[in-house]
Amino acid sequence: MAKAPVKPITLKELAAMLELSQSTVSRIINGEATAHRIAEETQRRVLHAAALNGYVANTMARGLRQKRTYTIGVIVPEISEGYSTTVLSGIEDELLKDGFFYFVVSHRHRPDLLEGYPRMMLARSVEGIIAVDSPMSEDMPVPVVSISGHDRRDGVINIELDHDQAAHLALSHLKSLGHRQIAFIKGQEFSSDTKLRWQAIVQAASDLDLQIDDHLVVQLQSPEPGPAPGQEVTRLLLQTKRPFTAIFAFNDVTAIGAISAIREAGLRIPKDVSVLGFDDILSAATHHPPLTTIHQPLRSMGQVAATTLLSLIRDDIPHPRPEAITVYPKLVVRKSTGHLGQYSDIAPMQRESAAIESSQVESLGQ
């Protein structure tokens, strides 16, 4: 026997049965009673009746009037495993704590959606937007926090990783293992980190006296998510027969693809080729071999983004506002990188470094 879904009572009805005006009832319900000098006794009556009738304000009517919805929009490239979802879980944490809900949309790099979704979210009166690795085409009428976005734009605060440090950690690690011929897989053109990261790598290489061989630099092409694009470009790289002893991938998923391609070619990880990933997604630790990678604090980036956005919405952040909030990477040494082995086609000056890889794998709770 299904319970009859009760038609919610409206403010007007409630006011009528109390023989009060809607304004008064509304004020009491919203805790603005004292500011309006409503008698204690009246407040009690109203609150009691409201509870008794299970009165809950209609969210849309309220939202329409106040232009507040306690809702924000999150736009991501893909909802799949890895990057976005870890960030999402960080966002959720903070948002729900403050009674905010969020919409998620994924644009899959389609320009029409990149344009349309923000509009649709605005039509739903979101109070702010978090863009994860997604460019925002125009200025928005609400606060925007961008994760791994690098546009300097008014009203937008970027959450970004210290790419210089990341590049330094990565290349020092490879250098200390004796690697000199290092291949690089750059991110797709559309990925907002691609350019900055590459610049950081070039700089770090120069600082560390490492040469970058242009023939060993490839770029992800296919827009599809997953390891396939990484596998694809690594195959091409191997076909050039240009020797390399290590490869620094744009992210872990790409690294996984690269590992597949390298294995296809009959080479071993890390004996013949060391592979270094980026991000430290969950499966990086459980992959075989476990991926050495540059840990990006994705979850806390989501948390920071959320708290920052909430502050912006509350207008809690004094001007001038920061353009960016920097978070820091960590090197997580696992098993996909190793000392330069003797099987490499070219083993230049095999350094018997005493620096045995003794680093503990840090247990980095995401």
Added chain:
Amino acid sequence: MAKAPVKPITLKELAAMLELSQSTVSRIINGEATAHRIAEETQRRVLHAAALNGYVANTMARGLRQKRTYTIGVIVPEISEGYSTTVLSGIEDELLKDGFFYFVVSHRHRPDLLEGYPRMMLARSVEGIIAVDSPMSEDMPVPVVSISGHDRRDGVINIELDHDQAAHLALSHLKSLGHRQIAFIKGQEFSSDTKLRWQAIVQAASDLDLQIDDHLVVQLQSPEPGPAPGQEVTRLLLQTKRPFTAIFAFNDVTAIGAISAIREAGLRIPKDVSVLGFDDILSAATHHPPLTTIHQPLRSMGQVAATTLLSLIRDDIPHPRPEAITVYPKLVVRKSTGHLGQYSDIAPMQRESAAIESSQVESLGQ
């Protein structure tokens, strides 16, 4: 030179610039033009201007009038795990096509949240709820579709996998490879598939003349996501020294944990022990070795859930309504299962001492 913030244009404004009334514009936009005899020419003008100005109706205002929100709620256990996110992406696909948005909340198995979130969603006037692997405590005043939920309840439609077929596929596969001593890892108590799946396994084993050795059946305990719980119980299993040649894990993540534990013990996959997963999450294919698994069409389960819910909302589904919609599994053979080797049946015994060797435990830091 900042472009003017894209403050959404309102119907009134649009009507003003067209020198038409709001009613007329509204009717044209909503495709009720012909029913109201609006001149073709006028329609063109309006539509053009609307597109040009990126007009999108304010959802709150429309919802208030029509008493609709075009919003549904999705409740999942965790957000950063292969299962839910794949389902989510399927849900998103269908929902956005129909102009619906969705809220996501994750309860992390906390009873208070399991109770509270649905309420909060209802307060926000969601028009329906999709529960992913999450029990719904009470009758809801809106349609509910439950993925991998198995409560028979009025107003709830379940999307469920054919577990009998899944169990059959799995056990036939293992049997055909020669396995007879098969270990099983059951899901956590709170997982809604656990019970049904196990019943199906028992039945299939019986049909296939396979014995289930109770000593080889373990159950996931720890509620945390990720492979750790699987690794944990597999270690315990190995410590019992009861020989087994194959292990059927509750899901892929668990299988990955199991593989780690098995490797710790010095055993090889699939040479010494075959491992069979479940779900076919993305990383199943890229794991090393690639996981043989029972593919669950997670994405399309999400899609089906969404379209079904939309139909329910539109009241498109005639009574009596189905209690469940069944989807079907597939066996995906990769590299983690293999023929029974000749040493296999005694293998787990041989290396008993190796299990103590904890030097590799670190590889599972996370």
Added chain:
DNA sequence: TGTCACTGCGCAATCGATTGCGCTAGGACG
């Protein structure tokens, strides 16, 4: 010229809550 049938579109109420003002009655005060 009056009537009628269309064509093409507008008026204004409505959804439910919020909110800037303002109003009234009663008592204090001089």
Added chain:
DNA sequence: CGTCCTAGCGCAATCGATTGCGCAGTGACA
């Protein structure tokens, strides 16, 4: 007795879109 203050509330506009009616103009026809 007139003025002022204060406590306690109510009026009515507003948010943006939808929708039941209704109305003006035009040409045809008798």
